[in-house]
Amino acid sequence: MSRMKEISFSKGEQEELLQKITQKLSGENVDNILVFGSRNITYLSCGLVFPYLDQRVIHPVAYFYSLETGKRVLFCTYELADIPKQLDWDGEVVTYSLNEKTPELSLAKAAASYLQGEIAIDEKYTTKKQLSALTSATKNTNFIGIDKTLEELKIIKTEAEVRLLEIAGRMGDRGFISALNHTEGAALDALSYPLWEYAERFRVHAGEFGGSGVGNISVLKGTAARELFGPCPPRAVFDDGEFVRLEYSMYNHGYWITGSRTVYVGTPDEEAMKAYQENQKLKNAALEAIEIGKTASDIYDAVVNKSKSLDIPFWQDIEMGHGIGTSEREGPFFAPYDKTILEEGMVFCLGVYTYGPSHELICDRDVYHLTKNGPELLTWYKTYDQLYAMFGTSARHG
Amino acid sequence: MNNLANEIREKINDIYIRNGIETIILSDLYNIQYATGIKIPCSHAQPDLVMIALLNKNDEAKIILPEHWVASASQTKFDGELISYKIDQDPFDAAKSVLESEIAGTNNIGSDDDVASIMTSRMIEGVIKDSGGNKLSVSDDIMEERVIKTKAETHHIQSISLKTDHAINGYFHHLIADRSKSSMSISENLRIHSLERDIEIEGYNACSRGVLGQSIEKIWAYAPAYGFASDDFTEIGDTIIADAMNNERGYWSNSTRIGIMADDMNADQEEAYDQLVKLRNIVCENLTINHAANQIYMDIVNDAETQNIAIIENHRLGFSVGVSAMEPPFLSAGDQTQIEEGMIIVIDGLIEHKGLLYRSRDTVVITDNGPEILNWYKDWREPYFALNTI
Structure with missing residues (x-):
């Protein structure tokens, strides 16, 4: 279990990842790379994480890596400048001031002296405005897209990345179980236990168990759970005899997992039990289908076939899983369009949305690591192969 | 519609x-x-x-x-x-x-x-x-x-920014100076107190955190746990910098306030907070319509220098909120946006005193008569003081 104690990369693991990155980029004749996407910054820097970069709560951040010189440089504003040090990162940090008309221009001016010749950039995350600023601030530069190479790199995890994801899975599971534990006993106390508290208890405990942050949080119950996401009215409370589903994502040191867990309030009747068992049947069909060499779409097709043979309908407007890593959503996608060949070392989440008696969506999403022996469960802390019944009384649980 | x-x-x-x-x-x-x-x-x-x-x-x-x-x-x-x-x-x-x-x-x-x-x-x-x-x-x-908010937008932003200030105060009310709290517990409770005020639950940056004691030397302390903080504990007399971002009806608040784990400030805290109050006054005096944001920024910098206020060189002193939690215009040296009636500005007061960073954020709407503060649940000429055990 000691491997579960080290929740961030060791220096050796960072070096191993950097070596992998360098090898791949060198093979593609990349001399210099500049990235703006949060997922790419975390990946290429081997662990730097900035607050809510995707939501643009901070000014743009860029990471530059020169394979020619070995130089690794981070460009950011003053308020973020000590984050690399906090994370024990030893590259160069260049702080830019908002002296130009836009933050993009300010960053470009600060980065200009580092940029020359052909520079690979992540076109999926760099804005056109940022590219224009870089082009105007530099001379003799040529920016080329590198997204496909980065995706190929990121899709196969190193052993250390798998560990960080496994730890994130455990943090998420413990967060979820703690939310259940707090809610049990108080779920039907409409005066003091609102629905939002269940979701918030997840966030709180994911943090208490060492998580770095939470992304998506959506809690749905009863007929509202017919939708994937939805607002949780501030005064909504639990009702007996309903499914409750929590959708979440969270991360550990830049490594993200996503989860979806469905429980039942009160004693489930036969119909509810059957609905949950059917969900597990289709999920197991997907798991049985997963093997190295198949395509991601093969897995989707296998579930479609099983659904037909067992007469268990499922929600087919959403893929049944996808890769995870330095983002909460990346390839491969278990969807009809994705022909990515499954390989050893991929890590993904998997869960099928089936229907409850009132057409509510039921899902039980786990995280797996694909090994030679098939998918290995990373969210092993507690299994949810049986419907979890959350009983409620008026007891007070702090 | x-x-x-x-x-x-x-x-x-x-x-x-x-x-x-x-x-x-x-x-x-x-x-x-x-x-x-x-x-x-x-x-x-x-x-x-x-x-x-x-x-x-x-x-x-x-x-x-x-x-x-x-x-x-x-x-x-x-x-x-x-x-x-x-x-x-x-x-x-x-x-x-x-x-x-x-x-x-x-x-x-x-x-x-x-x-x-x-x-x-x-x-x-x-x-x-x-x-x-x-x-x-x-x-x-x-x-x-x-950048120019409509009447309904201003109403939404006022509502959420006031609720956020209320939530921060609501939690500060629970602080007892001689009972230690972890920064994680403070962060969680700021969140809970937001939700208790009928703010809809949301993930990602709809978060909060409390940074305390010596950790306030960093703006984004406890990396990478920005929304959870850490396990350092308050001591009597500590400064707590409380941040909270909340969303309601699609509009954001982005607020920061200071609490003191004592019923009074020590000399350094008093000096630092006094500078923050003066800085807020300077920003408000300069934040007038028909002036460019960068000119206002330079005027503030000059006034701050005159009054010996230790602002951070080249750190922007304000930004706006709306459908996002940080958006233009920026009170910075580069932003040439004309400040106009109807803009919302979060005054991002930040000063350094003896290696520590003190921060307080006020949300204002720009009117013909200057900035009008939208989020004062309490008067912030002084920080929140925690009680001792009673």
Whole structure:
């Protein structure tokens, strides 16, 4: 279990990842790379994480890596400048001031002296405005897209990345179980236990168990759970005899997992039990289908076939899983369009949305690591192969 | 259509008229939310799922989005058409294909693709070009509209910023100076007290945190646990910097306040807080209409220097909030935006004193008579003082 104690990369693991990155980029004749996407910054820097970069709560951040010189440089504003040090990162940090008309221009001016010749950039995350600023601030530069190479790199995890994801899975599971534990006993106390508290208890405990942050949080119950996401009215409370589903994502040191867990309030009747068992049947069909060499779409097709043979309908407007890593959503996608060949070392989440008696969506999403022996469960802390019944009384649980 | 939607619709109409266009393509998620009210919280973290808005001067708006987001979008007050794509196609290709069919035959098309990713921008440019249309950039026009808040927007921002101040005070009320609290516990409780004030639960940056003691030497302490903080504990007399970002009806507050774990400040805290109060006054005095943000910034810097206030060199002293938690205009050396009536500014007061960073944020609306503070649940001429055990 000691491997579960080290929740961030060791220096050796960072070096191993950097070596992998360098090898791949060198093979593609990349001399210099500049990235703006949060997922790419975390990946290429081997662990730097900035607050809510995707939501643009901070000014743009860029990471530059020169394979020619070995130089690794981070460009950011003053308020973020000590984050690399906090994370024990030893590259160069260049702080830019908002002296130009836009933050993009300010960053470009600060980065200009580092940029020359052909520079690979992540076109999926760099804005056109940022590219224009870089082009105007530099001379003799040529920016080329590198997204496909980065995706190929990121899709196969190193052993250390798998560990960080496994730890994130455990943090998420413990967060979820703690939310259940707090809610049990108080779920039907409409005066003091609102629905939002269940979701918030997840966030709180994911943090208490060492998580770095939470992304998506959506809690749905009863007929509202017919939708994937939805607002949780501030005064909504639990009702007996309903499914409750929590959708979440969270991360550990830049490594993200996503989860979806469905429980039942009160004693489930036969119909509810059957609905949950059917969900597990289709999920197991997907798991049985997963093997190295198949395509991601093969897995989707296998579930479609099983659904037909067992007469268990499922929600087919959403893929049944996808890769995870330095983002909460990346390839491969278990969807009809994705022909990515499954390989050893991929890590993904998997869960099928089936229907409850009132057409509510039921899902039980786990995280797996694909090994030679098939998918290995990373969210092993507690299994949810049986419907979890959350009983409620008026007891007070702090 | 509600008041907010009507007000925004009028603003978008101005863009049509100014640019001589009848169609606008929006691909920036915040612009889409601004124009249509549709907000999918996870969309910023899942950029492979493309969402595009097609606004039409004489017709209802259309949103191109993945099928599994349709229900969420339907729960908003958007009254246009939702055109979804299925998972039998790559999301990017699917969105492109819908866009191609929707803009066929349109001549002059406005687009905000300057602020989209290069890949999305290239796709939109290509689709317009292939359809024989002419693209005009409207990203600056949209931002010019966004920076001046409408009546309903100001109302929403005032409501959420006041609630956030209330929530921070609500939690501070529980602090007892001689009973130690961890920064994690403070962070959690700031969140809980926000939710207890009927603020809708949301993930990502709808978060809070408490930074305390010596850790206030860093702005984003406890990396990478920005929303959870850490396990350091307060001691009697510590400073707590409490941050909270909250969202209500699609509009954000972004607030920071100071609590002291004692019934009075020590000399250093008093000196630092006094500087923060003076800085707020200086910003408010200078924050007047018809002056450029960068000029105001320089004036503030000069005044601060005169009064020996230790502001951070080149750190911006303000920003706005709206459909996003940080947006232009910025009170910085570079931003040339004219400050106008109806703008919302979060005054980002930050000073350094003996190696520690003290921060307090006030949200103001710009009026003819200067800035009007929107979020004072209590008067912040002094910080919050915790009680001792009683």
